[in-house]
Amino acid sequence: MTQHSLAKDKIRILLLEDLHDSAVEEFQRNGYSQIEQMKTALDEDALIERIQGVHLLGIRSRTRITHKVLAAANRLVGIGCFCIGTNQVALDTARTLGIPVFNAPYSNTRSVAELVIGEIIMLLRRIPDKTRECHAGLWDKTAKNSFELRGKTLGLVGYGHIGSQLSVLAEAIGMRVRFFDVEKKLALGNASPCNSLEELVGASDVISLHVPSTPQTMNMFGAAQVRAMKPGSYLINASRGSVVDIEALAEGLKSGHLLGAAIDVFPKEPAGNHNDEEFLSPLRGLENVILTPHIGGSTMEAQANIGVEVAEKLIKYSDNGSTVGAVNFVEVSLPVKAGGNRRFLHIHANVPGVMRRVNEIFSQSHLNITAQYLQTDPDVGFVVVDVDGNVDETAVLNELQAIEGTIRARLLY
Secondary structure, three states, rough: OOOOOHHHHEEEEEOOOOOHHHHHHHHHHHHOEEEEEOOOOOOOOHHHHHOOOOOEEEOOOOOOHHHHHHHHHOOOOOOOOOOOOOOOOHHHHHOOOOOOOEEEOOOHHHHHHHHHHHHHHHHHOHHHHHHHHHOOOOOOOOEEEEEEEEOOOOEEEOOOOOOHHHHHHHHHOOOOOEOOOOOOOOOOOOOOOOOOHHHHHHOOEEEEOOOOOOOOOOOOOHHHHHOOOOOOOEEEEOOOOOEEOOOHHHHHHHHOEEEEEEEEEEEEEEEEOOOOOOOOOOOOOOEEEEEOOOOOOHEEEEHHHHHHHHHHHHHHHHHOOOOOEEEOOOOOOOOOOOOEEEEEEEEOOOOOOOHHHHHHHHHHOEEEEEEEEEEEEEEEEEEEEEEOOOOOOOHHHHHHEEEEEEEEEEOOO
């Protein structure tokens, strides 16, 4: 699909799921004005209809960007996931269509870590039960099954941005920290690694999960892991809903083997806020269980930071072709107007002869290549070319598009 450079006020941006106004302000500050905002997610059929003519799309975790949606997106050049996860997007399909996908892997780490610390305190002091009883007019002042955090062992499954920050906070309030990660990680403070998930499960008073959603992590915490937890321990999941077998966790709580749990993410979540879809879970009504509606990163500070972070990445890609921060694409950091008076972008299948033909087109058009930025992976090649000379933009773009293996060609400026 050939795409000529558009004036910024002609580039259409669709932002779903009530994204923070900081994203809109960042786009507007950089000259973009065709911005449509929606408070809810859209299902596949509605999104296929609404995405027509959209160049940049912003979503959170509830919108599913499927193969069908991407096939129907006739102008889409970039997707921003205003959250950490990107498993809601068919990333490989987007990549083969030349659509980079960006996310915000860092901006809400503090918010999630603080929520988990608060949940640990509330679970160990049985605050969910105590507050419910007081609201019901009951007064049960007892220390039974109420504990200090000091001296307890926190086991972290996953020691990335959130897990490592949580490690520091937990140690600061007196907890011992153990962690398990499939990759070797440098321990912070006095935290110590475990050689296996089994070792961590057996050593922990509180287990907190911080792993991505992958085929390998699907139900990684199931009946066997719940049974292996220390009697009277606690489980927290603020990562992905697919990681925990909720039925197995419910059984562990009902039997009294576990004293509590805090779950922020679920295998199936309602599509929007305050809609007609009831939130259903076998954990509802159980004692000392905190259920929250996927709010780990839902603080005003985190959402404002995420809005700016992802909008900046989309703007840089739209303005000058930089793909830094893309999760499904080769990463190229590009200067703004480094040299030349025109910049072309060409995305293509990584097959022999494409780059030779690209350079031939500019040479035959009597254009001087002042800078060229190329990155490839085994399947896709990405090149940005700065040129000087008398440029017939339409003719050059048509020739670039005609190269066998071309996925996308654009004039950036």
